[in-house]
Amino acid sequence: xxxxxxxxxxxxxxxxxxxxxxxxxxxxxxxxxxxxxxxxxxxxxxxxxxxxxxxxxxxxxxxxxxxxxxxxxxxxxxxxxxxxxxxxxxxxxxxxxxxxxxxxxxxxxxxxxxxxxxxxxxxxxxxxxxxxxxxxxxxxxxxxxxxxxxxxxxxxxxxxxxxxxxxxxxxxxxxxxxxxxxxxxxxxxxxxxxxxxxxxxxxxxxxxxxxxxxxxxxxxxxxxxxxxxxxxxxxxxxxxxxxxxxxxxxxxxxxxxxxxxxxxxxxxxxxxxxxxxxxxxxxxxxxxxxxxxxxxxxxxxxxxxxxxxxxxxxxxxxxxxxxxxxxxxxxxxxxxxxxxxxxxxxxxxxxxxxxxxxxxxxxxxxxxxxxxxxxxxxxxxxxxxxxxxxxxxxxxxxxxxxxxxxxxxxxxxxxxxxxxxxxxxxxxxxxxxxxxxxxxxxxxxxxxxxxxxxxxxxxxxxxxxxxxxxxxx
Amino acid sequence: xxxxxxxxxxxxxxxxxxxxxxxxxxxxxxxxxxxxxxxxxxxxxxxxxxxxxxxxxxxxxxxxxxxxxxxxxxxxxxxxxxxxxxxxxxxxxxxxxxxxxxxxxxxxxxxxxxxxxxxxxxxxxxxxxxxxxxxxxxxxxxxxxxxxxxxxxxxxxxxxxxxxxxxxxxxxxxxxxxxxxxxxxxxxxxxxxxxxxxxxxxxxxxxxxxxxxxxxxxxxxxxxxxxxxxxxxxxxxxxxxxxxxxxxxxxxxxxxxxxxxxxxxxxxxxxxxxxxxxxxxxxxxxxxxxxxxxxxxxxxxxxxxxx
Numbered sequence: 001x002x003x004x005x006x007x008x009x010x011x012x013x014x015x016x017x018x019x020x021x022x023x024x025x026x027x028x029x030x031x032x033x034x035x036x037x038x039x040x041x042x043x044x045x046x047x048x049x050x051x052x053x054x055x056x057x058x059x060x061x062x063x064x065x066x067x068x069x070x071x072x073x074x075x076x077x078x079x080x081x082x083x084x085x086x087x088x089x090x091x092x093x094x095x096x097x098x099x100x101x102x103x104x105x106x107x108x109x110x111x112x113x114x115x116x117x118x119x120x121x122x123x124x125x126x127x128x129x130x131x132x133x134x135x136x137x138x139x140x141x142x143x144x145x146x147x148x149x150x151x152x153x154x155x156x157x158x159x160x161x162x163x164x165x166x167x168x169x170x171x172x173x174x175x176x177x178x179x180x181x182x183x184x185x186x187x188x189x190x191x192x193x194x195x196x197x198x199x200x201x202x203x204x205x206x207x208x209x210x211x212x213x214x215x216x217x218x219x220x221x222x223x224x225x226x227x228x229x230x231x232x233x234x235x236x237x238x239x240x241x242x243x244x245x246x247x248x249x250x251x252x253x254x255x256x257x258x259x260x261x262x263x264x265x266x267x268x269x270x271x272x273x274x275x276x277x278x279x280x281x282x283x284x285x286x287x288x289x290x291x292x293x294x295x296x297x298x299x300x301x302x303x304x305x306x307x308x309x310x311x312x313x314x315x316x317x318x319x320x321x322x323x324x325x326x327x328x329x330x331x332x333x334x335x336x337x338x339x340x341x342x343x344x345x346x347x348x349x350x351x352x353x354x355x356x357x358x359x360x361x362x363x364x365x366x367x368x369x370x371x372x373x374x375x376x377x378x379x380x381x382x383x384x385x386x387x388x389x390x391x392x393x394x395x396x397x398x399x400x401x402x403x404x405x406x407x408x409x410x411x412x413x414x415x416x417x418x419x420x421x422x423x424x425x426x427x428x429x430x431x432x433x434x435x436x437x438x439x440x441x442x443x444x445x446x447x448x449x450x451x452x453x454x455x456x457x458x459x460x461x462x463x464x465x466x467x468x469x470x471x472x473x
Numbered sequence: 474x475x476x477x478x479x480x481x482x483x484x485x486x487x488x489x490x491x492x493x494x495x496x497x498x499x500x501x502x503x504x505x506x507x508x509x510x511x512x513x514x515x516x517x518x519x520x521x522x523x524x525x526x527x528x529x530x531x532x533x534x535x536x537x538x539x540x541x542x543x544x545x546x547x548x549x550x551x552x553x554x555x556x557x558x559x560x561x562x563x564x565x566x567x568x569x570x571x572x573x574x575x576x577x578x579x580x581x582x583x584x585x586x587x588x589x590x591x592x593x594x595x596x597x598x599x600x601x602x603x604x605x606x607x608x609x610x611x612x613x614x615x616x617x618x619x620x621x622x623x624x625x626x627x628x629x630x631x632x633x634x635x636x637x638x639x640x641x642x643x644x645x646x647x648x649x650x651x652x653x654x655x656x657x658x659x660x661x662x663x664x665x666x667x668x669x670x671x672x673x674x675x676x677x678x679x680x681x682x683x684x685x686x687x688x689x690x691x692x693x694x695x696x697x698x699x700x701x702x703x704x705x706x707x708x709x710x711x712x713x714x715x716x717x718x719x720x721x722x723x724x725x726x727x728x729x730x731x732x733x734x735x736x737x738x739x740x741x742x743x744x745x746x747x748x749x750x751x752x753x754x755x756x757x758x759x760x761x762x763x764x765x766x767x768x769x770x771x772x773x774x775x776x777x778x779x780x
Binding site for chain 1: 512513516517518519521522565568569570571572574575577578579582583585586587589590593594603607608691692694695697698699701702705706732736737738739741742743745746748749752756762764767
């Protein structure tokens, strides 16, 4: 008993770490299938059902990515969620209509229900003082509850045979896709892509500035309606494979990842479509490894992992990339400050040898006001770029030719800026040091030349110290 | 005959079955309705949805560890998952270009997906399955031995929870009111609006987790919002709204039980359908914001314009 209690958390932990492995092992027990064998079958595309599932995944992944981009930039993410829940009664109605899985009837029913959902949201917002968030919540949950009741009634009447068909609409099952579904999808995707290409500019304008769109005479409400219609189509198309509950994630997450990766809308559209396809394929892969698991959650996790990678490593906005950028900038600043300190020690004539060029690490640490360890890190980096040379093991250093040039430049920037602030901006000379301390690292060559010209080529700064010239040795 | 089966029999021959179901529905909807008023007022209704989705992996893991659908471990698991999700939303929203809606959407769908996968791997033939997530299991509550007034333990707990929420609202009525309508004024009077917000979120998570067993993860948003939305069409005063939303909760849970009997569906979605029905009726006939009075007003102003 005790052993069992100890083992259970461990089992849960393993389950968390190795979700895929455990599920695969479980499937292996049932259908005697090796996960490696399944993976091999996946990558050789030998299974005809898999080929259909994959092409479907590619199609709706692309559609969701395309339309999701507009949703993310228009801050409509939760509207997508509401519509996707609202289609459920339509699915049930479509099912009742033909009493079997007829994709056209279900598509039609779901589209009508989705549009009714967004219509009711609009109506509530317009006629009452209920705000958008509550209106979305009302429609989402009420429609969903009606759909659940209808599904349960269908199940009661028809017994278990039809349950599997309907269940896939809730959490998604890519295995139920057949050739006819893929044909329907292809149609919807083609029309959606055409819509996005044809109406790209108006949709973009509406997305960013509705007032402006009105003022240049765009039919804003018509375009909004059209967009809602195609949004509903996209949701309905992805419904069987992803499920009502999670389909909105496939709209939001790939587009949000693309939003972090690129800056321009038309790039975002294609990147989002590609990420959508990738997420869908990841979902198909994992649910193929374990055939009785719902597909939708795996697609969502696929999209979320892509999003996480984008969040961390996006070239401009990624957290990790930014951290590295900041670190390298901090190091540059620190290096330049060390060079400057060496220069000033030499300038003051307090260098530690007769020729006046070698600086002891102790006096440098005193001048720089940092610990010897930090200073050593700076000096090693500076030696690597050839700016300083170590004279002996103890850490006494001297500047090389390159080092002298760099140090002069920083000191020059600093003193010119101090002079500029006192002369041109009327700062007191006692208040200019801190500002110059910051800006000295970021002044460009041209800016410095311009300041110098404006100050008529000065030779001393406000504190009476000489400003080193550019070319002097 | 049919009338008899739907409206009378539940309270005669099956009272022992339907009384606890109705009581559970009532306590869940009352607790949700009370706190829902503040969500609607503060325009953060969908936070309730996000929380109820995000706690799923915590609940699933706690269930796997203990094998039971009630009790403290589930609360702890749900609380941890909820807090982690909230932190992630905050980080995504404040440390990147993403807007809040997208951050919420991504986070809660990811958590929910993890929960669904855990449950479908582990819970195929157990007490916690995907049906429970969708429909709730109000009709099959665990621990059916009655402990008080013929009610099982979980129902009594839920009743206590609803009572606590009610008491908290009575005690902190002024603070909640002020910080919901005018955070700046509240702050100037020494009420910390952020603290109030976080306490509200904490109570909301407790209510959502308490309701999970009986209404699942998705329908709870209806129980939170429908009563408040209905009552805000009838009154402008917060205390009237609170009372009306409790009334809405009572009617919808009673109606839910009967709809469930009539259509043979689970009670949780049935009471949401009942609640939505009440909302629709009020929306149509409400004296000030109703569709009929709106139509009458429009017609009158048209006539005035013509005359």
